[in-house]
Amino acid sequence: MELFFQTLGVVLSPPHFVMLIAGVLMGLAIGILPGLGGIVGMTILLPVIYGMEVHSAFALLIGMVAVIPTSDTFPSVMMGIPGSSASQATIMDGYPLAKKGEAARALGAAFTASLIGGLFGATVLTIIIPIARPIVLVFASPELFMLALLGMSMVGVLSGQNPIKGFLAAGIGLMLGALGDAPAVPEYRYTFGFDYLMDGVPLVIVGLGLFAIPEIVDLLIKGRSISKVATLGKGWLDGVKDALNHKLIILRCSVIGVIVGFLPGLGGSVVDWIAYGHIVQTSKDRENFGKGDIRGVIAPESANNAKEGGGLIPTFLFGIPGSGSMAVFLGGLLILGIQPGPSMVTENVDLIYTAIWSLALANVFGAGLSILLSKPITRLTIIPFSYLAPFLVLIITFASYQASRNWGDLIALLFMGILGWIMKQYGWPRPAALIGYVLSDNLETYLFISVQRYGFSWLARPGVLALALIILASVTMGIFYQKKKSPGS
Amino acid sequence: MKKVAPNFNIIFSACLPVVFAYGVYESLSYMYLAKIFPLSISLVLFITALINLIQEIRETRTASGVTEIIDAGTADLESQWDIPMAQVWSKLLVYMAGILILYLFIWIIGYPLSITLFIILFYRYVTETGWIGAFIAGAAGMGFLALVSKLLTMDWPQGLIHLPWPLG
Numbered sequence: 001m002e003l004f005f006q007t008l009g010v011v012l013s014p015p016h017f018v019m020l021i022a023g024v025l026m027g028l029a030i031g032i033l034p035g036l037g038g039i040v041g042m043t044i045l046l047p048v049i050y051g052m053e054v055h056s057a058f059a060l061l062i063g064m065v066a067v068i069p070t071s072d073t074f075p076s077v078m079m080g081i082p083g084s085s086a087s088q089a090t091i092m093d094g095y096p097l098a099k100k101g102e103a104a105r106a107l108g109a110a111f112t113a114s115l116i117g118g119l120f121g122a123t124v125l126t127i128i129i130p131i132a133r134p135i136v137l138v139f140a141s142p143e144l145f146m147l148a149l150l151g152m153s154m155v156g157v158l159s160g161q162n163p164i165k166g167f168l169a170a171g172i173g174l175m176l177g178a179l180g181d182a183p184a185v186p187e188y189r190y191t192f193g194f195d196y197l198m199d200g201v202p203l204v205i206v207g208l209g210l211f212a213i214p215e216i217v218d219l220l221i222k223g224r225s226i227s228k229v230a231t232l233g234k235g236w237l238d239g240v241k242d243a244l245n246h247k248l249i250i251l252r253c254s255v256i257g258v259i260v261g262f263l264p265g266l267g268g269s270v271v272d273w274i275a276y277g278h279i280v281q282t283s284k285d286r287e288n289f290g291k292g293d294i295r296g297v298i299a300p301e302s303a304n305n306a307k308e309g310g311g312l313i314p315t316f317l318f319g320i321p322g323s324g325s326m327a328v329f330l331g332g333l334l335i336l337g338i339q340p341g342p343s344m345v346t347e348n349v350d351l352i353y354t355a356i357w358s359l360a361l362a363n364v365f366g367a368g369l370s371i372l373l374s375k376p377i378t379r380l381t382i383i384p385f386s387y388l389a390p391f392l393v394l395i396i397t398f399a400s401y402q403a404s405r406n407w408g409d410l411i412a413l414l415f416m417g418i419l420g421w422i423m424k425q426y427g428w429p430r431p432a433a434l435i436g437y438v439l440s441d442n443l444e445t446y447l448f449i450s451v452q453r454y455g456f457s458w459l460a461r462p463g464v465l466a467l468a469l470i471i472l473a474s475v476t477m478g479i480f481y482q483k484k485k486s487p488g489s
Numbered sequence: 490m491k492k493v494a495p496n497f498n499i500i501f502s503a504c505l506p507v508v509f510a511y512g513v514y515e516s517l518s519y520m521y522l523a524k525i526f527p528l529s530i531s532l533v534l535f536i537t538a539l540i541n542l543i544q545e546i547r548e549t550r551t552a553s554g555v556t557e558i559i560d561a562g563t564a565d566l567e568s569q570w571d572i573p574m575a576q577v578w579s580k581l582l583v584y585m586a587g588i589l590i591l592y593l594f595i596w597i598i599g600y601p602l603s604i605t606l607f608i609i610l611f612y613r614y615v616t617e618t619g620w621i622g623a624f625i626a627g628a629a630g631m632g633f634l635a636l637v638s639k640l641l642t643m644d645w646p647q648g649l650i651h652l653p654w655p656l657g
Contacts, residue, residue, distance in 0.1 A: 048641060164541045168505060171534040175512055175527065182523035189527060190515060220615075221580045222570075390611040393591075394604050394630050398637070398645065401600070405644050410592060421581070426498040444526040451525075 004126075007353035010055055011361065019056040020358055023063025024365045028373075030064070030084075031071030032380055033388065036215060037084030038065045038325030039434065043207030044395060046332055047402035054336050055354050061332055062308075062358040065325050067366030069304035070114040074370075075381050077106045077297075078232075086304040089272035093289065093296030100292055101233040107374060108239020109294050110301040111367040113250050116243070117302030118363030120254035121261070121309020122356050128313055129352055133345045136317050142458035144318065144341060145446035146467035148439050151264040151320040153471050155436065157478030158263065159429040169428045170436035172419075176201055177440020184448045196408030201416070203331040204403040206437050208396050209416020211324070214424045216392055217417075219385045232378055236371065242294045249279060249295055250302040257303035261310025261322050264435060275303035309359060316344045316352055319442055324431035327438040499549060502542045509535035587611075599648030599657035605631045631655060 010016060023045075030041040041064050049057040072083025077094035090110065097106040139147070152174075156167035179190045180200030191197040243250065253275040260271040279299035280289050289296050311322035312329075319340035321327035333340050338348060345352070370377065400413045423430050450458040458464060512531030516524050570577050587607075594603035608630040612623035635655040637643060651657055 047643065164537060164544070168534065168537055168541060171509075171530060171537070172505075174530050175509070175534070178527045178530070182519070182526075184522040185520050187519050187523035189519060189523060190512070217581060217584050220584060221572075221577055384616070386611075386616040389615075390608040390626070391630060391633075393588075394608065394634065397604070398600075398634065398643070401646060402643050407596075407646060410595070410646065414588065414592070418585075422497070422501050426501060428501075447526060448522060 003350055004353050007350055008357050010350075011059060011354055011357040015053070016056050016059045016354075020059040020063040020361060021365065023060040023358075024067050024362050024369065027064035027067035027362070028071040028366060028369060028377070029380075031068040032074050032083055032377060033392075034075055034081050034083055034219060034385065036212065036392075037072070037086065038068050038323075039207055039328055039431070040212045040215070041065065041068060042325050042328035042332065043204055043211070044399050046204050046207075046328070046335060047399050049332060049335060050402075052336070054338065054351060057332070057336055058351060058354045059358045061329060062355050063362040063365075065329065066118060066305070066308055066359050066362035067370075069301070069308075070111060070118075070363070070366040070370055071377070073107060073110045073114070073301060074374075074377055077103055077110065078378055078381050086272055086307075087300070089276035089300040090297055092276060093291070093293050096290070096292035097294070097297065098233075101231065102235055102292070103231065104233045104374070105235035105239040105242065106294065106297050107232075108236040108371070109243040110239070110297050111370050112240045112243035113253075113298040113302040114305040115363050115367035116250050117254045117257055118305035118308070118366075119360055120251070120302075121258055121306040122360040122363070123309075124258050124306075125309045125312055125352075125359070126356050129316075129345065129349070132313075132317055136342045136345055139318070139342055139463070141446045141449040142454065142461050143463040143467065145443060145450055146464050146471070147318050148320055148443045148446060150467055150471050150474070151314070151318075152436060152439060152443070153475050154264045154478075155432045157475055159432040162427070163475075163479050165427065166429050166432050169423065169430065169432040172428075173206075173433035173436025173438075174440045174443070176206060176433070177437045178444070183441060183445050194408065196404070196406055196412070199404065201412050202403035202409070203328065203438070205400055205409055205412045205416055207328050207331075207434065208400055209413050210420035210423070210430045210434060212392070212396050213413070213417030214421040214430075216389055216396075217421060218424070220389055223386070232374060239294070243298055246295060246298050249298055253279065253299045253303040254306040257306030258310035260303070261307030261326075262313050264314065264320055264322055271303050271307045272300035275299040305363060309356075312355060312359070316340055316355070317342070321435055321438060324434045327431075327435045330438050496549070499542075499545055502538070502545050505538035506535055506542060509538055595646050595648065597648050598650050599652055600645035601631055601634055602652060602656045603648075604634070 011020065026045075027041060030036050030038075042061060045061055045064060049060065052060075068084055069086045072087040073090055073094065075081045075083040076087040076090040077098050080091050080095035082088040082091060094106045094110065097103065152170050153167075156170045157163045159166045159169070175190075177200070180198055181188055188198045256275050256278060257271055260274060276296060276299055279295055280286055283289070283295065307323070311326040314320045314322050315326045315330055317340075319330065321330045330340055338344075338351065397410060397413065400409045403409045420430060422428075423433065454461075509531045512527060513535060516528040516531060519527075591603060591607050594606065605627045609623045609627035612618045612626045613620060618626070634645070638645065638655075648657055
């Protein structure tokens with residue numbers, strides 16, 4: 001407990017605090033830009049954190065990712081365009097409210113819900129860490145391998161409508177991760193004779209190629225018009241009151257957010273829809289949903305902020321990312337020289353607390369700044385995308401080149417961009433590929449240690465058998481559920 | 490939601506078994522500890538990719554020559570076009586060509602000057618601002634690049650022609 005409050009002092013010390021605020025400001029900006037979400041934001045920051053002090057890097061990364069679901073509400077409410085995938089459901093009722101002249105009310109309710117949801121996620125993370133500690137410590141390499149496999153199977157089954165495509169997308173990621181030097185022996189795999197590929201394709205390239213380039217190209221092709229922007233209007237306090245009057249909705253949807261964040265494969269793009277669906281189904285008077293019901297704003301907004309706290313749980317404890325942005329965060333941890341997994345709860349508990357405080361404070365600042373700066377931010381949302389696109393190309397190519405300072409970075413970025421665009425176009429879940437890529441190294445290392453240490457007897461360990469059963473059950477249920485769902489849809 | 494797609498989807502699906510088959514073939518030549526992981530994954534993926542391909546070909550046939558795919562919209566911000574697909578492809582090719590030309594310039598004159606020219610021309614002809622606005626944007630881009638590279642000691646690709654800092 002003492003350490004918990006000591007860490008608050010560290011986070012509030014000037015160098016860290018500046019980083020946290022820088023992260024929050026960047027997160028707010030990325031949230032406002034349509035199409036760009038947590039994955040791209042995190043990836044752009046990776047070259048920046050090389051050599052940075054660990055607590056500062058945490059403040060920057062978590063400060064950024066925590067507030068994206070707060071500020072992405074602006075374009076959803078004001079223009080009916082999602083600022084990132086986590087705010088698609090907010091459009092359903094947020095945009096009709098804005099058209100009625102109640103945008104300020106919708107935003108007030110959304111930011112209050114976001115704040116409470118985000119704090120709820122941070123609280124759950126705080127409570128889970130000491131409880132999970134003894135459980136996590138009994139996990140050895142064989143169990144961790146099976147857990148990573150469970151993560152992969154859930155990613156495959158849950159991340160798309162077609163489990164086979166989800167599974168294959170995750171597999172593409174695994175193979176991408178297997179490129180270059182093998183972890184156990186001096187062997188370079190699938191290099192096609194290129195020296196560049198001997199170290200594998202860097203995470204920055206995979207993240208930006210798969211996620212940023214397709215989004216930029218699509219937004220340019222669409223060339224969205226900006227004629228439909230609503231005015232802010234008044235009613236901020238009404239919105240805050242609305243949110244506080246629906247405390248139970250916020251609480252329920254925050255729980256949904258944490259659970260969805262925790263489960264690998266279900267990321268930001270579904271959490272808002274699940275919360276929205278839940279609130280529509282459980283409300284008696286549902287005739288106003290879709291026409292500007294404030295509950296339709298509160299539900300997804302509390303869930304999408306709560307999911308970050310949930311997503312950090314498997315990332316820290318087992319090294320298994322709950323979503324695409326957590327996959328990049330995991331890569332960031334490795335860059336900082338931290339091995340996520342059970343050693344986190346013994347050696348680096350202070351870092352987990354830094355993450356929790358950063359998450360909580362970022363949510364407070366994010367919501368506060370969104371309200372204070374609502375007028376200039378609203379003006380920012382109406383900037384046509386073609387004004388931003390060349391600068392995004394600059395940031396992306398420049399950030400990519402920092403990965404290994406080699407021409408190969410730029411060429412690999414282009415290839416990844418084309419792959420990402422095709423995957424996006426034809427419904428291959430890209431987050432699954434990213435999670436597969438990040439887990440590839442861990443999976444191989446755990447497998448290698450298991451075989452070296454236990455021979456094939458590791459397969460008979462009770463934990464391994466139990467996890468195998470869970471994997472089998474989740475895959476079977478997933479496929480059964482999809483089959484049942486697909487004939488009518 | 491349904492959308493009509495050209496058979497590029499099938500082409501992509503048909504590439505996957507080939508890629509994974511190569512994964513199997515190539516991994517056979519590695520040392521045991523380096524082989525076991527890629528070999529086992531690519532073997533499983535090869536079979537899965539074949540099943541997926543067969544499924545997609547079947548779906549295409551039942552849809553009488555037109556591929557109708559159901560969005561995997563839950564997983565991603567999927568593309569929904571309100572312009573004809575042919576137009577999407579032609580625009581895509583134009584933007585890709587733009588990036589390739591940018592790369593060519595980076596190779597010849599280096600990164601800072603190329604990206605500055607890219608911003609200026611993009612603002613002038615895609616965003617359709619005046620020349621003054623375009624040059625201000627270009628200067629802002631170069632200024633940002635110079636500042637960030639100094640502050641964070643970042644590097645950029647040098648061109649064949651060496652120019653003085655911050656141009657090359």
